[in-house]
Amino acid sequence: MTIPPLAIGVCSWSLQVTSVQELRSFMDRLGIDVVQIACGDPHHASWAEGDAMPAAACAAGFQMSGAMLGFPGEDYTSPQTIEKTGGFGDPSTRPERIERFKWALARTEELGLKDVMLHAGFIPEVGSPTRKAFLDTLSQVADLAKRAGVTVAFETGQESAALLRRTLDDLKSPNLKVNFDPANMLLYDKDDPLQVLDLLAPDIASVHLKDAKRPSVKGTWGEEVPLGLGQTNTKAFVKALQRIGFTGPLCIEREVGSQADRYRDIEHGVRFLRECLAS
Secondary structure, eight states: OOOOTTOEEEEGGGGTOSSHHHHHHHHHHHTOOEEEEEOOOTTTOOOTTGGGHHHHHHTSOOEEEEEEOOOTTOOOSSHHHHHHHSTTOSGGGHHHHHHHHHHHHHHHHHTTOSEEEEOOOOOOOTTOTTHHHHHHHHHHHHHHHHHHTOEEEEESSSSOHHHHHHHHHHHOOTTEEEEEOHHHHHHTTOOOHHHHHHHHGGGEEEEEEOEEEOOSSTTSOOEEEOTTSSSSOHHHHHHHHHHTTOOSOEEEOOOSSOHHHHHHHHHHHHHHHHHHHHO
16 A cells, blocks of 8 residues: 555654554554554664564554664764764774664565665765765665665764765765654754755655754754744745655654653644644
8 A cells, every 4th residue: 555645654663662563552543554663673662573573563554654773872862972873983883783784674675665764873074084984884785775675764964964965976876865854953953954955855765753942052952842842844844845746754753751741742743744734
């Protein structure tokens, strides 16, 4: 079954679920049928079903828009800790993370999906002595995914949109795309998402919808808030997605608060997005 254009969905890890049955129950309560699903790793979003998770998810009756991979050891305590530990940034962890990526490709295939999302890590600036080795790693990621028939979408936010654009252009890998998260750009105190959307538009494969405010102190996190209460201008962002011809699902992400708080905020987000689309 094809996912309808701009269908409202949710990111499974935002609901802090531990089983496919629990995920299905939350989605039924939310009145939505689309989910971007976590591959399942111990620190990010483990599944009680273990290796049987893909079969359970495929039998659950919801529609999956793609898979999400997080890496063991990623530390989001501060922007500085995630810069050191995120994605493929640390050369010493690249070999084990490539192996983890191979595992994620296999799981993505088992889920019957063709898209996997991840944070590449802090991309070195053009001219940096570390850039070539980092891009070589991303080329390896692209080659592995191509052999599996999978598209990899890098999350926005940790670098400027201009640097991500330049990196994709330098790599010239048609199966490397963008998972556009407007709130991440504010949380990391980078671009105005509405101003850079067109720059990345040709390669946007998926989006996460959450809202945020920029940090008040340089070098600290911004504040994540429920949809419509931050500085991303979600209504204008949804209209801009329509303008550029994006037809994928709008997957709500919420990464702070208790499970009950997150559910309440995601429920609000579903109502808010329905209003945005109706207008």
